[in-house]
Structures are given as C-alpha cells and as structure tokens.
Amino acid sequence: RGGLHHRREFSHWGIPPHWTDAVGQKEWLSGCRSFGKAIWEVLGEQRNPDIVFEHPGEATIPTSIFVCEAGGMVVICAGTTGYSASVDLRYHWVRQKRLQGSHGSNDEQAAAYNQLVVNGKIDPCVGKVYAFEDIGKAHADMEAGKTVFGNRVVLVGAPEIGLGRN
Incomplete structure (x- = not known):
C-alpha cells in the first residue's frame, strides 16, 4: 500500500522548541502526532514505520525520529534542507531508536x-x-x-x- 502526504500540509517542521518550553513542546508534539496519523492513513493501520529514510535533514529529522517505531531506525541519506539538526535525545534512549548514515555506496x-x-x-x-x-x-x-x-x-x-x- 502506498500513499503521499505533502509535508507542506503540516507546520511543525524545523528545530523543535527547547525541552523547557512546555507550551512550544506541546504545540510541536501536536504537529508530530498529526503527521504520524497521516502516516497511519497511508499505511491503513495504526503502526509507526520501523525504518524512516530521512532526506531533507535539518527541517525534518526531529519529526522523523519522533514517528519512527520504538527500536526502529532513521536512515539519513541527505540534508537538502540543511546539515545541522537539533533533536530531543530522549526519543533515542527511552525508545531505543537508532540513527544510521547511508550514502548508497562508497x-x-x-x-x-x-x-x-x-x-x-x-x-x-x-x-x-x-x-x-x-x-x-x-x-x-x-x-x-x-x-x-x-x-x-x-x-x-x-x-x-x-x-x-x-
């Protein structure tokens, strides 16, 4: 089953608010959850992806990490929106998620x-x-x-x- 949701349908992209900003975090998490629900619509079931291929980089990697299944992996294969990323590390160690770089080939x-x-x-x-x-x-x-x-x-x-x- 395949599908498409354009990321412009969502407004939470970019660097997430600092973890001490409760209001900003609540708003950002709401955007991530909406995006996650859109993924479920495409999949036809309430299941997060085990592997997320991350191409844009800076603008989307915090969300990719959030929507990836616990124990899953985000594969970084480019950085078309930028190379610097700020992420909430709690999603890595609490939910045991992995980041993996891939250039396709040496x-x-x-x-x-x-x-x-x-x-x-x-x-x-x-x-x-x-x-x-x-x-x-x-x-x-x-x-x-x-x-x-x-x-x-x-x-x-x-x-x-x-x-x-x-």
Whole structure:
C-alpha cells in the first residue's frame, strides 16, 4: 500500500522548541502526532514505520525520529534542507531508536556498479520520465500500481531529457 502526504500540509517542521518550553513542546508534539496519523492513513493501520529514510535533514529529522517505531531506525541519506539538526535525545534512549548514515555506496562500490552496466550485466533501463512539476503524478502512478518497464525518473533542474543542470 502506498500513499503521499505533502509535508507542506503540516507546520511543525524545523528545530523543535527547547525541552523547557512546555507550551512550544506541546504545540510541536501536536504537529508530530498529526503527521504520524497521516502516516497511519497511508499505511491503513495504526503502526509507526520501523525504518524512516530521512532526506531533507535539518527541517525534518526531529519529526522523523519522533514517528519512527520504538527500536526502529532513521536512515539519513541527505540534508537538502540543511546539515545541522537539533533533536530531543530522549526519543533515542527511552525508545531505543537508532540513527544510521547511508550514502548508497562508497567510491569502490559505485565503480563496481558502473562496471556491471558497462559489461552488460545490468541494464539501468529508464521506463518513464516525469517533469519535476509532475512529481505528484509519479507518486500517484506508483501508488496506483501502474507498472512500467524499467525505472521511473523525475527531471530535476532540467527542462527535458539530456539537459542536466551544470
């Protein structure tokens, strides 16, 4: 089961209020819980994700840590909104959550993957290309289970195929 909720539907993002700010903490937690309920809607059950893949970084990691299941893991794979994060550490030790960094591959592994393509062992076939403005449609197509042969890609910073950002 898949789904999509745009984070702009919620307003609690960013650095959470200091733990001594009871009013601010209450408001922030309310936003986190609303986001958590949206996740439950997508999942179709009241269950938090065991693994959260964290891409934006600074603006969203406090919430990712909050919504991750007790004993679960937040995998940090980028920091598109920033690299500095302030988090409430109580959610780590009380609920035994883990943070794990992942870059996808190291230089040696990336070179080996590329060699597999060169040797014809794998075919990184692109089956469907979406304009950046159609990213919602890309998610909707995946949610609906629309099958494509190959990978789906979204053009970021390029008006058409073959014109990447320099």
